[in-house]
Amino acid sequence: MAGGSRGGRGGKGKAFRGKGNKGGGRDVRTEPWGETTRENELFESYYKLGGFLDEEEFRKMWATLATNLPNSFRFTGTKADALAVREIFKQRYIPGITAVTFEGQPVNAPEPVQAFPDELVWHMKTDKKVIRRFAPFAEFQKFLVAETTSGNISRQEVVSMIPPHFLDVKPGMVVLDMCAAPGSKSAQLAEMIHGDEEERVKRAANNQAPSIDGEGDYSDDGRSTGLLIANDTDYKRAGMLVHQVKRLNFPNLIVTQHDAAIFPSIELPVPEGSKKQYLKYDRILADVPCSGDGTARKNVNVWQKWTPRDGLGLHNLQLRILFRGLQMLKKGGRLVYSTCSMNPIENEAVIASAIENCGGVSKVQLVDCSDHLPNLIRKPGLNTWKVLDTTQVPGEEKTAHMFTSWETFLNTKEKYEKEDPDRHFSNKIYPGVFPPPIAPSEEERIPLERCIRVYPHLQDTGGFFVAVLEKLSDIKVTQIRNSYNAAEELKGKASTEEIEIDLEIEQDIEPGGPSSGVSSSQVPPLKRKLDDIDEPLPSKKAKNESANEQAESTPTIAGGSEGFIPPVDELSQAEKSTTPVNGAAKSEDSKPTSDAVRPTKLKPEAQNNNKEYFEYLPSDDPTVDSILSFFGISSRFPRDRFMVKNKQGLLLNKIYYTSELARTIISQNKDRGMRFIHCGVVMFVAHKIKAQDHIKAPWRLQNEGIRILEPWAKNRIITCKSSNTLYKLLIEMFPKLPKDGSHNLAEIGDQLNETDIGCCFLRIEQDDEAGFPFPMVLPLWRHPGSANLMVDKDDRKAILLRLFNEANPNIINHVAEQAKAAEDARKEVENGDKEAVNGGNDAEDADADTPMVVDA
Template sequence: MGRGRGGGGRGRGGFRGKNKKGGDRRDVRTEPWSDIRRENALFESYYKTGGFLDEKEFEQMWKYMASDLPNSFRFTGTKADALAVREIFKKRYIPAITAVEFEGEPVQPPEPVKAFPDELVWHMKTHKKVIRRYKPFAEFQRFLVAETTAGNISRQEVVSMIPPHFLDVRPGMVVLDMCAAPGSKSAQLAEMIHGDEEERVKRAASNESFNATDDGDYSDDGRSTGLLIANDTDYKRAGMLVHQVKRLNFPNLIVTQHDASIFPSIEMPPAPGSTKPQYLKFDRVLADVPCSGDGTARKNPNVWQKWTPRDGLGLHNLQLRILMRGLQLLKKGGRLVYSTCSLNPVENEAVVASAIQACGGTSKVQLVDCSNALPELIRKPGLNQWKVLDTSHINGEEKINHMFTSYESFLNTKEKYEKEEPARQFSNKITRSVFPPVDAPSEAERIPLERCVRVYPHLQDTGGFFIAVLEKLDDIKVAQPGASSKGKAGSTDATPVPVQASEHSDATPQLSAEDAVPSAPSPTKRKLEDTEDDAASKRFRTETEDPAQDATNKDGTTTSEPVNDTTSSTPGPNGTSQTPQPRLKSESQSQKEYFEYLPKDDPTVSDILSFFGISPRFPRDRFLVRNKEGLALNKMYYTSELAKTIITHNKDRGMRFIHCGVVMFVSHKIKDKDAMKAPWRLQNEGIKILEPWAGKRIITCKSRDEFYRLLIEMFPKLPKDGSHELGEVGEQLMQLDIGCCFLRIEQDESQGFPFRMVLPVWRHPGSANLMVDKDDRKAMLLRLFNEENPRIINHVMEKAKEEAEKESAEATEEAEGETEAKEEDTEMGDAPVGTE
């Protein structure tokens, strides 16, 4: 059930096939996941002797580490909707599960995780053999699947929910999620950015007063002015990300595909009275970086087989470069959260300390004491001292494990073996920056790494996780992380070099070649991908209205080759690998999707908004189309004002935008559409954004039975003359012209409506139809009417089937008649002459 992540780009268990370059990615395991022995002497030895926990507590932690991870999930969406769905879950499913007994003992039901507020996060520790045996668990599983599909539940690992809470996001803030796929944290951030805007928008649209600055910035007529940019370097993982965030239907969101370590500066319009462009700085940045993922060993058994100390050493420099870029993009006074699902200090405290030193010390960037954030979360402080593990070898054999306490001890050991065993090799990834920082001259200059947060598996039965919260106090400018402090290429004494800061010095003036194309491929987020995330990747397809781009493969991906943030290595002299100089790709190569805004006075938009009686206060200039010509052909998307500004100023600068906007209207392709006033359908995704501002074509439903009929039947009859079975809803629809309309259902516990709903309904000449797909219909029938396997009746399909069967029967009857006639003719032709 958990929606966790693997990392390191090492492939997913069970995946068979070849990568883009033809390499075999077959999983070579010979045993199933359940049979993998959760033992690794080196893995255990490092965390046992590395000074992380005392011996007794370590034994407790390691016992948890080798056990299965509880399943966990989170109620999502607006707080009101999330609480309503939570209550249905508590009242319907918890009592049924609590009543189950196994081997004479009551079964432990799902429980809320105390660390998170409002009982919106739950976990379940029940063993799989119990879950598979009893019906209440099967019913609960169906509920989870249905609500996850509907976007009301996110099945997510508990520890991965922590970083967004520490980021302290409020509506109106501009936020960057640097390594966002598959998107569960992005979904949390998006919810925080939008806050409780629905009620404020409703008041604004009704010309009632509302507080536009309470707990955030709602100055856009009650709408949050904030924005989330969710980024991932890998095209397929960006697809998972789009799949995850699209369900939330938030217009204040952009998905990009860039190497996080060189994420490009985003150009903004010049300040009033100036011609010089400005560059976007973020209020909040989340750097949940690629890591070795050893904290996920409870759900990723492959960690036990493949863990080595070089996993963390190999990722340290990339993690440092991502963190440094995040700090450059952060505003003064802004907050950045750095996190990993690894327990290795080389990937955690070492990265944080090196970044602060490279920025100029604690006067530029400070670690924030976040002990007050999630006060119920049980945690351990960050480490100020640690050891670095390396395994030396001679041609892959004769391995020796070494624990180094300082960079000098590493150099001394290496020098010793160079004399005694010249063939012995050490990791070339060990640099000064992977070790604890040297003692500071004063307490004010000391980096208080104890303010970092470590979550160990035994503390509250979770995976392992690391979080650090940093605040930017002043502008910074740093050398490229990984550059030699001695200026010697290839030196192992690599560490970021602090240089003198200057005002706005960390604003990159334009997209350089390095901004557009990284020098080496970055690993993906974790070592393993959950099956659910992989399925999302297969379902992903970039939406487009360009016919040339509409062809898709069987797995749902576009036929055009995705743009990758990598350059290929070519063989050099003596068989060495040479990486070509990065170059900025041309527009035709790099721009695979189109994002064009319609003009404010576009006649199609004007006709649609007039048809629905949309208030003139609703923005007319935020409608986006996805074709090169910028024409309203098929779909129209709605975005926030800031999203529009960013897209407009950066779409031709090499930025790779993957997704932006919420589908608001879709063209209704029928023969007589010219006779219609607005041949466009409202979409379920965007209808709640538009509905508060509508003055026409609003249908109200107050009856549970009438709504049930609309859900269970597609295209129920609504003739011009004659009776119908849609009650008051039908009577209201009868008064409307052909076209789409709003179905409004207010919260009413007496009718079983736990929260307010707005859904699109199409008024046909002889019928009506709720414009909701089958999965959403089934989710609503389960949520509101507790129907587990409803049969959705499609009158149009059934009528077509009846007509086809009738035609088939008539054709069969006609064929049989012709056969009988031929047989009769034959019999008469064979009769003797003269007989009667």
């Protein structure tokens, strides 16, 4: 909708007033977190009077919002591994916890969240004082920490797990997570992209068809051809994201650092002389920065800092991010927009504005997902809502105003400009924040009821909003003049400066008039701290702080009065959907780039401002070739996906492996200014020992990448069939392998005696009777006189706890003991020498003090 107002239905309404205390933008809380008063009557009144829930259900919701959030977690990784770890958890820890009683009552044990399938998501509502008192909870906590470190468990809020499910990601899809930090949702998406890849790769390596059921694209010899690009605008938060996703060891993953609202177009290689092609995405997640008022159960700061202008200040940024996502989406692709806010200005208003600006429901439609996650209790999206704002005249009380339509706002604003010119309304109110007008026909109506609202009381969670959008056709946006709003434009005013309001005055609320639909008895008195009223509150995840600043000065897309030309690749050409196939580009709806709107040009920074460099090795690199030959890797395993992370492309310490599409994207875009901060799984690490000259391949396999390589290996495979032998390797570092062939490593020692010095695959097949609940492969180094699992201490402890229930293992390290003994001996000799020296000095001193007798 290029022009005109977007006023909703509703008449005039009187303002209502609320009391507030002094406060500022900073955290003014003085009491401890656990003692923070969970009350905010302006916050409460908006959700009570705004028509979200009926009165009885609102009371249930609000009471739940004021309680602590249950702890929740999810079993991760391949489905087979996740189910196996889940069973260990259920059989070992649940019985002990359920046997605990407190004050004569059984405690609340962890239980599966019914909204999700396969009992892979659990939450725990047990009080902390109970958890601290009883041993079964301490044992469970150690298990939780160990498995989280090893990547088998993700500690994540329940509502945060919902958006990836609605994306319906299949292996082989290209997915973008626009605002990804801290990374829990990205981890879910990565798992979906890879699917049951390991099983299919094994089939392919054994010359069997990898496509078992036709689900997903495994045409790369059983490997998923898909890719996840996880992005965040802040470098530190992107670092958190890297830490989260690195545990999963997925090569089909790139982490970038860009402002989501102007995320750069990713160029794809094309034949020389051809027009440029840009990556389009099958699925996009836009979990945007928001006011986060749905997180009030865990983020108690919300209770003190909530203002109606939080949502108003973020609406523009959210809309820009959503529109950029829709531009980059393929036709037929799906985008999920989500927030942890309950505010319709950040939710339904953003969805309606985006669809209108894209050309209506014939271009972008809301998907009906009522049959997806059927056990998730939800409420439909809103088709009508009210907009709340507060104003103040210096020295007077602050007044809260509830508007039902754009026209109501204009009339009220005009009235106050005449009667009370010192009173200022937020300049973030414009037609797009109100409900859309009545559509000419049902076919043209935006069915906002298809959005999904999850309230805290429905299944004991936080508050959350999800909308699933499908792109049906090309979208275009024309330039819209940047003006304050329609009313200001009519008056010829051009000012767009934000009005800074810091004063807080106590007030009473005035009951709403006809537009509020409530009586004075329904309106509670309001008290609140009014903090930097015109500035948006940072979101649940202060995800896009720099983008928030940019939003203050960037024209918006709105239903009529404010707008912008998105600084993106090819709006007239925006839907040139390109799907990479084997590193090339397959064009869909290709159109020439118009003269008016050209692709975003990135500065060729050549990664000068980045922490990492990504240089791919040639497919015939002799070092890589010698390593792969040493392990007997099949010639079918790709040779052109290995890279190093130094500017010169030198083989210094680590060699990484990535997917084909990741290689294509990084190679094509690394010199265009794209900020890549993570890609690749460590496959090999340089191994330096005294017998270096006697090693055919002085590189060791790395635990992160070994499972990718192992199905293709024919050499240096050591098979473990006994849990006792594995236990010894885990509990003892560098167990001896004497030259005479004697050892106490059973079948592993026998095989190692026939093996040259160097790294090996330790293969462990699934065998429930032997105590192996799922298959494993670990790197094992054969030293001249010993062996050692190349697994770090945390992973050793996690495996010992998982398989052998060893909560506090004493890991023996023979090399460290020998080094300590040598150091102690050296110090002892050194101390002995010092004593000898000191003794000699004492004798000299004694002689010096003795009088000399001279004979006459």
